[in-house]
Amino acid sequence: MRSHDGRRGIGSISAWLSLSLHLLVGALLTVLVLTSADGTRAESIAVIALAILFAATYVVGVWPDGALPESGRWGWWWVGALTVEWIVLLAWSVEATYLAFALFFLYLRLLGTVRGIVAVVVATVVAVGAFGLHRGFDVAGIIGPALGAGVAIVIGLGYEALNREVTRRQRLIEELTRTRDQLAIAEHAAGVVAERERLAREIHDTVSQSLSSVIMLLHAAQRSDPGTPKGRERLEQAREAAAEALAETREFIHALAPPALRDGGIGDALERLGEQTRETTGLRVEVDVPSDGRAVPTPVETALLRIAQGAMANVIQHAQAERVDLTLTRLDDEIILDVVDDGVGFDAETLTTRDGASRSFGLAAMQERAADLGGRVVVESQPGRGTSVVASFGVSP
Numbered sequence: 123m124r125s126h127d128g129r130r131g132i133g134s135i136s137a138w139l140s141l142s143l144h145l146l147v148g149a150l151l152t153v154l155v156l157t158s159a160d161g162t163r164a165e166s167i168a169v170i171a172l173a174i175l176f177a178a179t180y181v182v183g184v185w186p187d188g189a190l191p192e193s194g195r196w197g198w199w200w201v202g203a204l205t206v207e208w209i210v211l212l213a214w215s216v217e218a219t220y221l222a223f224a225l226f227f228l229y230l231r232l233l234g235t236v237r238g239i240v241a242v243v244v245a246t247v248v249a250v251g252a253f254g255l256h257r258g259f260d261v262a263g264i265i266g267p268a269l270g271a272g273v274a275i276v277i278g279l280g281y282e283a284l285n286r287e288v289t290r291r292q293r294l295i296e297e298l299t300r301t302r303d304q305l306a307i308a309e310h311a312a313g314v315v316a317e318r319e320r321l322a323r324e325i326h327d328t329v330s331q332s333l334s335s336v337i338m339l340l341h342a343a344q345r346s347d348p349g350t351p352k353g354r355e356r357l358e359q360a361r362e363a364a365a366e367a368l369a370e371t372r373e374f375i376h377a378l379a380p381p382a383l384r385d386g387g388i389g390d391a392l393e394r395l396g397e398q399t400r401e402t403t404g405l406r407v408e409v410d411v412p413s414d415g416r417a418v419p420t421p422v423e424t425a426l427l428r429i430a431q432g433a434m435a436n437v438i439q440h441a442q443a444e445r446v447d448l449t450l451t452r453l454d455d456e457i458i459l460d461v462v463d464d465g466v467g468f469d470a471e472t473l474t475t476r477d478g479a480s481r482s483f484g485l486a487a488m489q490e491r492a493a494d495l496g497g498r499v500v501v502e503s504q505p506g507r508g509t510s511v512v513a514s515f516g517v518s519p
Contacts, residue, residue: 139227139281140190147224151177157217169215176207176221190231197232204228209248216256222249223270230278239275246271336363388423389413389450392430396448403438406445412452422515425495426450426459429488433461433511436484441465441509459513467503488513 151173158169183191183200191197208225211218222245229245230238246267253263343356389411396409418426430448437443443465451458488499488511497515 137189140184140188143190143224143227144184144188147177147180147221150220150224153220154211154215154217158215165214169211169218172207172211172214176204176211179203179207190228193232193234201225201228201232205245212248212252216253219249219253219267222246222267223274226271226274227278230274230282235279235282238278242271242275333363333367336360336367339363388418388426391423391427392448392450395427395430395434399434399438399446405438405443407448408445409448411450414452416452418452418457418517421495422457422497422517425491425497425515426457426513428491429499429511429513430459430461432484432488436511437461437463437465437509441467443508454519455516457515457517459511461511462508464508467505467507467509469505470501470503485511 155170155173158166158173179200183197183204191200205225208218208221211221225245226242229241232238233241249267250259250264253259253267257263339356339360343353343360392411393409396407399405399407434446434448437446441463443463445464447460447462449460449462451460485499485501492499492513492515495515497513500512501509502512503509
């Protein structure tokens with residue numbers, strides 16, 4: 123998020139300057155229209171019509187979000203049209219001179235530093251000349267526009283300097299962010315490699331050695347007569363080595379499995395999850411799990427448990443439910459988890475992208491976890507009708 127701080131900072135300053143300019147133009151046009159009554163009827167009508175045209179042209183340039191146009195051909199045409207309309211207004215009303223203050227900022231914003239300053243100087247000369255033709259040349263008529271032009275140039279240059287500094291810092295932050303992300307990826311990759319090497323060493327030093335012993339003992343028993351005491355001894359030693367290798371393999375699985383699965387299968391883990399939820403929240407949690415005891419692959423058990431935990435967390439935090447049904451169904455080649463609540467529900471379509479993914483981080487995590495194992499998660503919900511989360515995985519019969 124920090125990489126966007128500079129962009130937000132300069133964006134807020136630009137928005138503030140744009141709003142101030144809108145208010146300035148509106149105030150100057152209002153003064154121009156109000157003072158037009160001092161002239162003849164024809165002059166008043168002409169000034170009002172030209173003021174409306176100027177306002178309409180200005181609105182077209184900042185529509186619809188209120189932001190000033192970017193520097194470019196459209197911006198130049200726009201500010202050029204405003205300039206022509208301003209010069210025509212000067213011919214009818216001396217009060218139009220004050221619109222030059224708004225044009226100063228537009229020149230500096232849209233024409234660049236050098237061309238903007240030149241345009242400001244030219245507009246200042248035009249404003250002084252128009253004022254002199256209407257009311258005669260004096261010191262006030264010269265100093266006023268010149269002072270306004272100087273202030274506009276200073277503010278414009280300050281804004282450009284600030285913009286450059288913020289842009290420079292933004293690039294630096296983005297580079298640091300990319301470097302941090304690359305380091306995080308490298309550290310993760312290094313951690314994966316280190317863990318693989320550790321597991322490889324452990325398996326080589328324990329399970330692999332035990333299996334090698336089993337093979338040698340079986341070869342020795344094959345060479346001996348299995349009916350002799352020596353042959354029976356070899357077979358017994360092979361059986362013990364195989365049992366030891368099996369125990370060591372189970373220890374690996376036990377160490378890698380989630381704690382909730384270490385003392386039983388997924389059915390026991392879901393029962394404990396339901397009991398814990400009842401005790402801590404007061405929800406009516408009904409758990410229905412199969413009793414056939416068929417084995418489920420550890421990765422699938424882990425995914426089912428994590429999905430159930432995530433779904434229960436969503437129920438507790440958002441659903442305002444009174445009851446939750448947690449059901450595990452084992453078919454011949456599929457295992458299905460259903461988490462159904464009677465809560466307030468939500469519009470599921472608003473949280474689903476075109477490709478079927480969820481916009482919710484928690485639901486998206488469930489879908490990704492299932493997809494990694496070839497399964498899927500389907501979420502169904504309607505406002506006032508509760509929510510159903512269904513996770514399914516293919517398993518061997």
